[in-house]
Amino acid sequence: MASTIGEPGKGTKSTQSGQSGAKKLKKTKDGASVEDKNETKDDEGSITDDIRNADFYHGLIPKTDAEALLKKEGDFILRKTEHNSGVIVLCISVKADAEKVKHFVINTDASKSYFIDAAHKETSVSNLINFYKATKTPLSVASQAKLKKAIERPPWGINHDAIFIIKKLGQGAFGDVYLAEYVSEKGREKVAVKTMKGEASREARNKFLKEARMMRKYDHRNVVKILGVAVHEHPLMIVMECCEGGAMCSYLKKNGKTMPMKEKNRFVAEAAEGLGYLEKQQCIHRDIAARNCLLSGKNNLVKISDFGMSDDKAILHDDTLEKVPVKWLAPETLQDRIYSLKSDVWAFGVLVWEIYSNGAEPYPGLTRLQTRAKIVLTDYRMKMPDDTPAEMAKIAVQCWDKVPEKRPSISAILPDLKKLVDK
Numbered sequence: 001m002a003s004t005i006g007e008p009g010k011g012t013k014s015t016q017s018g019q020s021g022a023k024k025l026k027k028t029k030d031g032a033s034v035e036d037k038n039e040t041k042d043d044e045g046s047i048t049d050d051i052r053n054a055d056f057y058h059g060l061i062p063k064t065d066a067e068a069l070l071k072k073e074g075d076f077i078l079r080k081t082e083h084n085s086g087v088i089v090l091c092i093s094v095k096a097d098a099e100k101v102k103h104f105v106i107n108t109d110a111s112k113s114y115f116i117d118a119a120h121k122e123t124s125v126s127n128l129i130n131f132y133k134a135t136k137t138p139l140s141v142a143s144q145a146k147l148k149k150a151i152e153r154p155p156w157g158i159n160h161d162a163i164f165i166i167k168k169l170g171q172g173a174f175g176d177v178y179l180a181e182y183v184s185e186k187g188r189e190k191v192a193v194k195t196m197k198g199e200a201s202r203e204a205r206n207k208f209l210k211e212a213r214m215m216r217k218y219d220h221r222n223v224v225k226i227l228g229v230a231v232h233e234h235p236l237m238i239v240m241e242c243c244e245g246g247a248m249c250s251y252l253k254k255n256g257k258t259m260p261m262k263e264k265n266r267f268v269a270e271a272a273e274g275l276g277y278l279e280k281q282q283c284i285h286r287d288i289a290a291r292n293c294l295l296s297g298k299n300n301l302v303k304i305s306d307f308g309m310s311d312d313k314a315i316l317h318d319d320t321l322e323k324v325p326v327k328w329l330a331p332e333t334l335q336d337r338i339y340s341l342k343s344d345v346w347a348f349g350v351l352v353w354e355i356y357s358n359g360a361e362p363y364p365g366l367t368r369l370q371t372r373a374k375i376v377l378t379d380y381r382m383k384m385p386d387d388t389p390a391e392m393a394k395i396a397v398q399c400w401d402k403v404p405e406k407r408p409s410i411s412a413i414l415p416d417l418k419k420l421v422d423k
């Protein structure tokens with residue numbers, strides 16, 4: 001019997017897929033490397049070069065991304081996934097009919113034969129796929145799924161070989177972030193690479209790659225652009241445009257006191273341009289803050305980054321007890337964990353405060369718990385620094401209206417912000 005994901009075939013062993021022996025990430029001059037020593041789940045093995053280099057082999061892309069690629073009946077890809085047992089296995093995802101995508105584990109036995117249904121075994125994974133494609137044999141009787149067209153990796157599928165690490169830039173929630181060189185048909189370019197540690201759970205992996213999925217939808221000069229993901233081996237990578245100026249909050253801490261007011265106004269306006277664009281796309285960012293605005297180019301163009309928490313639902317109720325950035329949260333989020341475009345508007349108000357406070361921590365002197373209590377119970381609001389332009393202070397206060405619907409949209413305040421910059 002063929003085994004689909006979630007129902008392993010009895011008495012068989014699934015193919016454990018792995019890296020090639022060759023190290024794909026070069027150690028750099030200064031010794032930086034993202035080589036993963038904690039790879040417990042993958043082994044050296046069954047991914048032979050014919051498969052690794054095959055256009056239809058998509059590595060560890062999540063089910064959601066796989067399903068989005070399979071449009072017509074018979075479209076299929078080969079990918080890696082985590083089996084119920086926690087082992088990484090190879091599987092074929094195929095559009096079985098107009099509605100459903102089915103996922104079939106490729107099993108192997110002691111004599112290194114590969115099979116989906118024990119009735120037909122082949123000596124390699126590519127032979128197995130060729131057999132099903134050429135003979136149009138269904139992968140299982142129940143699904144009647146047939147392999148017709150192999151779907152190539154999308155343009156955002158990047159090979160690890162094309163990434164050359166230069167140095168560490170920072171620390172992300174899932175792993176380190178590096179400056180790297182990305183070599184593609186277009187030439188060489190400096191990029192930032194967010195990595196994920198190899199021992200991560202399926203849930204963490206999906207979360208990590210969800211950020212990439214969200215970022216792929218956006219294209220705006222004030223939003224950090226994604227170039228692609230590298231998911232063939234560990235560490236998983238999100239490759240994005242590099243903002244050499246680093247995080248805005250660090251820049252403000254260092255230069256805020258001597259920065260011309262005009263530049264601070266520009267930071268506000270550019271962040272609003274990016275956020276206004278996201279608002280139009282119905283994207284709730286959920287983590288707007290100076291630490292998540294990066295600076296790019298010699299003019300320090302502001303770009304919104306870190307889509308790790310973002311979502312494109314109109315209103316989101318999130319009950320998870322994850323670390324939340326309390327000092328940037330709106331009252332309705334603190335109280336009822338409700339996120340919306342309007343809770344981003346609140347956070348934008350806090351960002352405006354950060355900009356004119358030279359990157360200081362919001363609600364100075366208050367703990368997270370005290371901040372929460374003061375906002376929710378006493379409607380406490382921060383005072384803007386004295387030298388904040390009056391129009392900016394007014395906008396920040398509007399963003400902190402207790403009632404989400406009464407807060408302005410970013411698009412509504414954008415013209416006023418731009419006028420201030422042009423003054």
Ligand SMILES: Nc1ncnc2c1ncn2[C@@H]1O[C@H](COP(=O)(O)OP(=O)(O)OP(=O)(O)O)[C@@H](O)[C@H]1O
Nearest residue numbers: 169170171172173174177192241242243247306308
């Ligand atoms: N595109 C980029 N260009 C330059 N530096 C970057 C880029 N992306 C991230 N960094 C650097 O890496 C750091 C960590 O990135 P980021 O905050 O996006 O990671 P994260 O996984 O979302 O972590 P957290 O959720 O804890 O903020 C940033 O503060 C910044 O210094």
